[in-house]
Amino acid sequence: MDEAKTGRRDRKKQQTRQALIEAALRLVDERGLEHVTVEDIADAADVSPRTFFNYFASKDEAITGDLFVEDDGTGERLLSAAPGVPVVEAFLNAMAPGLTAMQDDRDVWFLRMRVMEANPSLVMSLIARSSAAENQLVRVVAKRLGLPQAHPYPAVFAAAAGGAVRTAMMRWPSARRPLTDLVDEAFSYLATGLADPQNEQDPADPINERRNEL
Amino acid sequence: MDEAKTGRRDRKKQQTRQALIEAALRLVDERGLEHVTVEDIADAADVSPRTFFNYFASKDEAITGDLFVEDDGTGERLLSAAPGVPVVEAFLNAMAPGLTAMQDDRDVWFLRMRVMEANPSLVMSLIARSSAAENQLVRVVAKRLGLPQAHPYPAVFAAAAGGAVRTAMMRWPSARRPLTDLVDEAFSYLATGLADPQNEQDPADPINERRNEL
DNA sequence: TAAAAGTTTGCAGGCACTGCAAGTTCGACC
């Protein structure tokens, strides 16, 4: 268990956090976002409403979850990629650990996605929140390429990459494929300069050998 | 004056709307978002606070403004582009009228951008709101290409295109160039598949012949 | 076991936003 650092305190905190997340997801899934108050969630997790806000800055945050991009080492990994590697490739590599972490947590994420699809304002909330992560990405990409802050490339890159990841996430529950596949696929459209897609190789999609692994 | 349809009523409505927008922008510019209440804005525009919400669904909406993508004919123009034209090109053409409209309104838009830069939560709000426009774009692109709803291309396209437009908008006030230029530039990075940018042709940027037109 | 450090909770309050119903203004049609 590499859960918390040490001691009962952190363990308890982690438990409370989990309880709040689960309560939030379950209740909103059952009743819909606007029929669940923060008080409901807090009650279900058996803490005071005030405590809820010690853990999450907003009701939405408990539901949409932390974007893996935010605090994990994606930025550092991108910066420490070998010098010759193009940014797109370095980014995909840097993201891989985060993606597999999500893959391991897929039950929660699938539920999240379902809840978001059913409550569009949550999608907006997620997008807004991921824009903060994008800002960090802008800085990292600029740094890696030695470009000035005002250069447009990092901003375009971050916006497009963020969008590609987001669409992959959205498709994930219904497409029965690993998240990394979907991300790669999304990036392949970017790689071709968003050229009109080829007619899919074969309407009878021969690659459909049910990938049960996920 | 092609302002309102007819009559004093619509004229008055348009005036009220403008007054609210101007009041909102001015006050938030002066004091910062969190030191301006809806009541302040309504007072400054000389209407009741309740009336404010007859015009805007949220405080943010009065400030961030309507995205031109939303209701104007961009979608229709995209769909009615000549058959052979690639989507990227068709999209840029379809957007042109909206962009020049913004160019004509540039004073307001510059103020908006300044206010947004100073109040990051407004940027998030704008991004969230533009995601609604992106959804429409997804459908339009899918329709134009005859792709099924589940196909990833339209979603990736919309996310990337939306991001490109957004970064162009953000750069607009500081870059002293027409918005269309900035949009084209952003799309040029997408067109190359987000390849690492060339070292800028010349650090002494010879294209800098001050474009005063804007 | 006592002090320190971190967490939870209640309380009071600000503010965004909503539905409703009453009042007001405007346009249309006679």
Added chain:
DNA sequence: GGTCGAACTTGCAGTGCCTGCAAACTTTTA
């Protein structure tokens, strides 16, 4: 020109998110 109906404004009352503060409480450290 007067009247009716539609559209718009307003006040009111209420819900619920979110915040700061200070008092309890719990865990860690010494």
